[in-house]
Amino acid sequence: MTSTDMYFEDFQVGEVHTSPTLEMTADLIVQxxxxxxxxxxxxxxxxxxxxxxxxxVAGGFQTAALTWALALRTGMFDRCAVAGLGVDRLRWHAPVREGDVVRAVFWLLDGRPSNSRPGVAVSRFAYEIRNQRDELLLSLEMSQLLKMRPAGA
Structure with a gap:
């Protein structure tokens, strides 16, 4: 199985995933x-x-948007992402500075099959943005709808 073949059931509570890195250039920040x-x-x-x-420094909401953009670069949500439900516990711990090389680190906190949508799970992930010195820059929790593995797949 590749990361692009993942469904809700393939995420394990507490298993840490790390995105590719991105250098925060002045151009990205200013744009x-x-x-x-x-x-x-x-x-x-x-x-x-x-x-x-x-x-x-990057704007705080740029850093929040970057969190999901970097998580998407893993390919883990390519097949299973349905929708975001909300963000909780958003904290900016330190600014993202020009020249920082950042990555998203994330893990499943909990999840369950949806009561109202067959084939879909309600999940909650913790996300962090860390820089090249492993400093915590941002943390948040996001509730998401993810597709479950189809029967027979």
Whole structure:
């Protein structure tokens, strides 16, 4: 089985998965900030250097969106993702800085077959974003609907 063949049943509670890495370049930070979070510490190195952050940093919601984007790069949700239900316990522990090489780390907390949707499970995953020094930058829990393995598959 490859990661793209996974269904809900293939995730084990507590089993840790790690995404590929991504270097957070100034271009990635600024492009997102121009559209969604146009604050000086996300847009301009000089202004960012004078801010409380002391340098260019990614927006918090860019980091949250990056969490799911990196998890998708594992291929583990290619076949089974149905929909997100909500995010809980979202925390920004430290800023994502220009030049950081980040990865998503995630694991299943719990899950069960849906009571109202046959073939679908309600799951809850913990996600973290960590940098090249293994520093925790973001944590959250996401409730998700995942497809269950079809009968006979």
């Amino acid at each position: 997102f900030a121009r559209v969604y979070d146009p604050q000086p510490f996300h847009l301009d190195r000089d202004a960012a250097g004078q801010s409380v952050f002391g340098g260019l």
